[in-house]
Amino acid sequence: MDFIKHQIEKIKPHFEKGGKWEKHYYSFEALETFLFAPATTNGIKGSQIRDAIDLKRLMMTVIISMVPCLLFGIWNVGHQHFLAIGQAGATLGEKFWVGAIQVLPVVVVSYGVGLGIEFVFATFRRHPVNEGFLVTGMLIPLVMPPDIPLWQVAVATVFAVIIGKEAFGGTGMNVVNIALTARAFLYFAYPTDISGDVWTYIGDGQAVAGFSGATPLSLAGDAATTGTNVVQSFNSFGAGWNEGVFTLSNLFMGIRPGSIGETSTLMCLIGAAILIATGAGSWKIIFSVFGGAYAMGLFLNLVGGNAYVEMPAHYHLVIGGLAFGAVFMATDPVTASQTETGKWVYGLLIGMFTVLIRVFNPAYPEGIMLAILLMNVFAPLIDYFVVSANKKRRLQRATV
Amino acid sequence: MSTAVAEVVEKKSEPLFSKKNKKLITNPLDIDNPITVQVLGVCSALAVTTQMKPALVMAIALTVVTASSNVIISMLRNTIPSRIRIIVQLAIVSLWVILVDQLLKAYSYDLWKQLSVYVGLIITNCIVMGRLEAFAMGNKPGPSLLDGIGNGLGYGMILLIVGFFRELFGGGSIFGFKVFEAVGVHYTGNGIMLLPAGACFIVGIVIWVQRTLNGHRETH
Numbered sequence: 001m002d003f004i005k006h007q008i009e010k011i012k013p014h015f016e017k018g019g020k021w022e023k024h025y026y027s028f029e030a031l032e033t034f035l036f037a038p039a040t041t042n043g044i045k046g047s048q049i050r051d052a053i054d055l056k057r058l059m060m061t062v063i064i065s066m067v068p069c070l071l072f073g074i075w076n077v078g079h080q081h082f083l084a085i086g087q088a089g090a091t092l093g094e095k096f097w098v099g100a101i102q103v104l105p106v107v108v109v110s111y112g113v114g115l116g117i118e119f120v121f122a123t124f125r126r127h128p129v130n131e132g133f134l135v136t137g138m139l140i141p142l143v144m145p146p147d148i149p150l151w152q153v154a155v156a157t158v159f160a161v162i163i164g165k166e167a168f169g170g171t172g173m174n175v176v177n178i179a180l181t182a183r184a185f186l187y188f189a190y191p192t193d194i195s196g197d198v199w200t201y202i203g204d205g206q207a208v209a210g211f212s213g214a215t216p217l218s219l220a221g222d223a224a225t226t227g228t229n230v231v232q233s234f235n236s237f238g239a240g241w242n243e244g245v246f247t248l249s250n251l252f253m254g255i256r257p258g259s260i261g262e263t264s265t266l267m268c269l270i271g272a273a274i275l276i277a278t279g280a281g282s283w284k285i286i287f288s289v290f291g292g293a294y295a296m297g298l299f300l301n302l303v304g305g306n307a308y309v310e311m312p313a314h315y316h317l318v319i320g321g322l323a324f325g326a327v328f329m330a331t332d333p334v335t336a337s338q339t340e341t342g343k344w345v346y347g348l349l350i351g352m353f354t355v356l357i358r359v360f361n362p363a364y365p366e367g368i369m370l371a372i373l374l375m376n377v378f379a380p381l382i383d384y385f386v387v388s389a390n391k392k393r394r395l396q397r398a399t400v
Numbered sequence: 401m402s403t404a405v406a407e408v409v410e411k412k413s414e415p416l417f418s419k420k421n422k423k424l425i426t427n428p429l430d431i432d433n434p435i436t437v438q439v440l441g442v443c444s445a446l447a448v449t450t451q452m453k454p455a456l457v458m459a460i461a462l463t464v465v466t467a468s469s470n471v472i473i474s475m476l477r478n479t480i481p482s483r484i485r486i487i488v489q490l491a492i493v494s495l496w497v498i499l500v501d502q503l504l505k506a507y508s509y510d511l512w513k514q515l516s517v518y519v520g521l522i523i524t525n526c527i528v529m530g531r532l533e534a535f536a537m538g539n540k541p542g543p544s545l546l547d548g549i550g551n552g553l554g555y556g557m558i559l560l561i562v563g564f565f566r567e568l569f570g571g572g573s574i575f576g577f578k579v580f581e582a583v584g585v586h587y588t589g590n591g592i593m594l595l596p597a598g599a600c601f602i603v604g605i606v607i608w609v610q611r612t613l614n615g616h617r618e619t620h
Contacts, residue, residue, distance in 0.1 A: 030431070163604075167604070167608060188591055188597070189592040189593075190588060228559060359422045
């Protein structure tokens with residue numbers, strides 16, 4: 001450690017004002033503060049006591065809360081792979097190995113490309129490198145299918161960081177969630193690689209007889225046209241090669257095909273617990289997204305119509321990526337509503353739109369991505385109305 | 401000898417290509433661009449730019465219509481009663497639009513079908529009406545012609561830039577020529593470029609680059 005610190009101190013003068021690498025000062029500073037605590041201290045005047053929480057620690061908290069999803073996702077990719085090629089007896093290590101080989105390159109590409117762009121923009125715009133990408137770089141892999149082509153991850157990251165963030169002024173200025181921008185980009189640009197039968201990594205293996213890449217969402221979507229009971233088709237799915245993969249308890253556990261990190265509602269809830277306990281995420285948003293989706297599901301049950309509409313409302317909470325979106329995407333403090341009342345409205349509407357898109361728009365099997373992006377855009381409007389209602393209330397109370 | 405006399409006459413008024421008049425052509429290409437600065441005519445810029453060819457034809461059509469209507473309105477500008485000037489302008493614009501439309505229909509039917517209603521909609525294009533109101537109604541035919549050509553070119557330039565990137569990234573070709581296959585690379589078309597949203601992104605990036613280069617700032 002001392003050696004590294006010594007080396008950094010030695011090259012530091014080159015990056016400071018007048019040094020030969022002056023232009024790259026902020027890249028240097030980012031690496032230095034990443035390795036060691038910043039040496040700057042408060043001045044003599046003003047506040048001397050501050051909490052150690054800064055953007056970096058906040059971001060790391062969110063990343064820690066995503067670790068359960070990531071680890072489970074890695075195992076699950078391997079698990080589904082071996083089930084699909086008919087080798088259910090594979091060991092835990094083998095499953096992790098296959099999963100890691102599929103997942104870690106996506107993580108590396110996402111971080112490499114995204115941080116590269118951050119550094120380039122920081123150098124040109126002469127501002128410190130922001131930590132904003134730390135979370136985004138982990139979120140992007142978690143919402144990708146396991147065998148997404150790596151170049152697509154790179155292109156999507158470039159698009160999301162430049163158009164979604166830097167065009168609006170960098171970290172903290174973005175209007176829509178960056179990780180979801182990346183996913184939405186792929187969804188519209190290369191739909192064949194991110195929808196349909198892409199959720200199980202098969203690789204060189206041969207899929208077993210009777211294998212089907214269908215997801216709960218696509219089964220439920222089919223049910224709307226065929227009229228079969230959704231719960232029945234969930235329970236009977238996978239007979240012969242992956243018995244009971246879509247039973248309610250299994251859907252909650254998340255041992256099913258899907259995007260790398262989204263499958264397990266349980267792991268998302270563990271993440272939610274960490275976020276809420278550390279205060280990094282708003283429990284109001286998480287709670288109201290689930291509540292909105294459940295309420296909309298119940299309402300649709302009452303109205304009736306087709307088999308999908310009549311699917312029990314609690315199934316909406318465990319299929320697709322609703323839990324992951326509610327916990328990690330909707331709570332993004334930059335793009336969510338800022339007012340406390342606004343958070344309830346924002347979350348409820350995300351949940352309701354998710355279920356509406358799922359049930360009534362067969363072109364978009366999963367609604368959470370589009371619902372969150374839509375509400376990101378409306379979040380400032382919600383805040384505006386909450387604030388002006390507050391002003392009105394206080395004006396009425398005023399006696400002057 | 402006669403040319404010398406003519407030159408003198410020209411100078412007495414103002415030469416057609418004076419410094420001021422040259423600006424009429426160059427300004428719309430950069431600091432006064434109808435699409436990226438005035439944000440007019442965006443609708444057709446999103447609609448016809450999935451490929452270069454329709455974009456080029458559309459650009460030519462709009463340039464012809466704007467320039468010719470500008471000249472005619474400018475010649476009539478002192479006789480048009482101001483209360484009915486809009487309907488007079490519309491009548492003249494539609495004359496040119498119908499001419500262009502019929503020409504396209506006669507000589508390149510496929511392109512005409514591809515452009516569908518957008519040639520006809522030049523009548524309502526804000527750029528044409530805007531130039532008539534803002535320039536031709538108060539200036540002589542010569543400068544009006546230049547102004548019309550300039551704005552048509554400014555519009556066409558953006559159309560071609562947007563069309564270039566949309567066709568290149570969306571279908572891997574330029575003017576229908578498969579660029580990537582010609583060099584032996586397999587190219588997967590980017591679907592977002594074929595959607596109107598793709599054009600929005602590219603227009604946005606063009607505005608970003610343009611304002612970075614010329615330092616333009618919105619004035620409030």
